[in-house]
Amino acid sequence: MRIAFYGSSLVSAYWNGAATYYRGLLRALALHGYDITFYEPDVYDRQKHRDIDPPTWCKVVVYAGNVAALKDAAAEAANADIVVKASGVGFEDDLLLAEVIAASRPGALKIFWDVDAPATLAALKEAPNHPLRRALASLDLVLTYGGGGPVVEAYRALGANACIPIYNALDPETHHPVPAEPRFAADLAFLGNRLPDREERVEAFFLEPASRLASRRFLLGGAGWQDKPLPENVNYIGHVPTADHNAFNTTPTTVLNISRASMAANGFSPATRVFEAAGAGACLITDAWEGIEQFLKPGEEVLVARDGRDVADLMCELTPVRALEIGERALKRVLGEHTYAHRAAAVDRIFRRRLRAQEAAE
Incomplete structure (x- = not known):
């Protein structure tokens, strides 16, 4: 299955606290057979501060920080079975969400993945006409970096069809004991x-x-x-x-x-x-x-x-x-x-169950 994932950055952790989360989770998901493409904008000098090379387990597409390039990248969502728009991408987030939803093909699983739920929820509560708030009903699922029951309840109250926390975890290949320096x-x-x-x-x-x-x-x-x-x-x-x-x-x-x-x-x-x-x-x-x-x-x-x-x-x-x-x-x-292998196994079950349910409903 093909995943189009729109996030802040996979190759740079510079002013990008979600990098470790993305890397660990997506690498573990790739082991379940997913074909993943990560789309990230060239903003905040992140490309000048890359700390990993593009990985073998995920294709990375860096698009220019302008609206035309964003729309071209968003159009690629049409080729995916699962389309993910993360929070905090850093360039025209509301427009990107609208474009990837519009581009997604019928039957594709459309997901908003919130890597900063407290901040996002605060913004939604302050703005009844917030674009994300209006889009929640058209999304199949909200996944969150954390938050537990309070976040799940808040998203459901705002109109989300479902909300499931996918917590941070450990990637043992990246983070492990080493000699002191x-x-x-x-x-x-x-x-x-x-x-x-x-x-x-x-x-x-x-x-x-x-x-x-x-x-x-x-x-x-x-x-x-x-x-x-x-x-x-x-x-x-x-x-x-x-x-x-x-x-x-x-x-x-x-x-x-x-x-x-x-x-x-x-x-x-x-x-x-x-x-x-x-x-x-x-x-x-x-x-x-x-x-x-x-x-x-x-x-x-x-x-x-x-x-x-x-x-x-x-x-x-x-x-x-x-x-x-x-x-x-x-x-x-x-x-x-609490490794990303544990988290990815849970995400894989979520994806497959929901795709089967959508196929059965067609």
Whole structure:
């Protein structure tokens, strides 16, 4: 079966937090026999910051950032059995959605795949005439990067025919334990781009503990923090390519996950970083959010902090031996239950069941 997937970028993780999710899930889906083409616009300098070559398991089509090129790319949806428009493509998202729906052939499965459900739902609730809101009834299915029951209920209330969360996961071939690298040495490391929906929480969960624990070493990676005032014991290293994420996670004593405010409030939204860190065997501290126990067991496979004081206290209590034990248990858990192979098997069942139902209805 052929999938036409319209997303932000598969070949570049630059200002593109969904890259790991796309890569892991689509590679695993390809093993189920899907012929996948990923369409991405040439915007935000992502093509200048490619961190992987076009893969063998998916054809990548990069189209120019103009309306004519978008329409040409969208027209290719007519050749697919399954058409996916992701959220946050980054160039004329509403027009792209309309064009791929119009181009999809009768009988094709039409899907909106939301990789930032809290932000999308907030926009839909504020704008009753939002193009996506009007299009929901014409879509067969909404899949989401996370969100659990609250997101499913919200999408159904807005008119979606069905909504199913497909959570982040681990790609063991990409994220796995590696030897430590001195340049990433720290007592606590955090990796995340500077975003309005996250900055206040980074101040509370990362910078406040750094100020409290002046003798400890803190490592900050991610784009956009260069003009942010930082405590002297914080080493800022800028954008960290995905090829370095394993060492970034493996080397420090512990690493920190800080959810964006909307994700934390919604719950059931584990960030990609959670599985990257666990897959590297890292000891992870995460901010508290509802549903964490569905993925990792607090206190045994992950440490949970309610605020910056908790982070500092956990760091002071943590021994190197316990950190290693937590990391080992987290790795075992995600390999057993939370790989992209697990997620792709679920998606494959969803696709095939719905296509059979549509064929039967014709």
